[in-house]
Amino acid sequence: MFAAMLFAISIVALAQFGLYYWRAVLSGVASQPVSSAVFEAVRVPEAELRGADFEKLASLLELTPELKGDQGGLGTVGIYYKVVGKIADLFGKLSPALAVWGEQERVLCATGNSRPARHLTRRVDVI
Numbered sequence: 001m002f003a004a005m006l007f008a009i010s011i012v013a014l015a016q017f018g019l020y021y022w023r024a025v026l027s028g029v030a031s032q033p034v035s036s037a038v039f040e041a042v043r044v045p046e047a048e049l050r051g052a053d054f055e056k057l058a059s060l061l062e063l064t065p066e067l068k069g070d071q072g073g074l075g076t077v078g079i080y081y082k083v084v085g086k087i088a089d090l091f092g093k094l095s096p097a098l099a100v101w102g103e104q105e106r107v108l109c110a111t112g113n114s115r116p117a118r119h120l121t122r123r124v125d126v127i
Contacts, residue, residue: 026077030111051106054081081109 039046042056058078088102 022076026080026108030108034111049107049110051081051085051103051110054106054110057110077109081106084109 034046036046038057038060039049042053042060044053044056084102084105088099088106092099092102
């Protein structure tokens with residue numbers, strides 16, 4: 001009984017650590033600058049970036065399939081974006097702070113979606 005409880009606690013702690021680590025990596029990627037040419041390409045003013053602009057930035061991968069590489073797309077960032085969006089939609093009306101948090105996380109996903117943005121920046125600089 002004790003071994004099963006210890007195992008369950010260890011699994012929960014490992015999952016929590018994994019989530020925090022993944023979130024830190026996403027924040028690190030999101031802090032990298034994205035060229036203004038990328039924002040012009042998707043017709044989004046840089047100063048007015050919103051969480052809803054994630055789809056526009058993600059569409060860069062659909063327009064340029066050679067940028068997907070071995071990873072095959074956005075992976076867990078798209079899933080995280082959808083989960084945060086559902087949480088904010090469901091509980092945002094009950095708690096305005098949760099709605100603000102959800103929007104901040106969606107903006108983080110939009111700016112963290114910089115892998116195609118960096119490749120597109122290189123291509124725009126070459127042209």
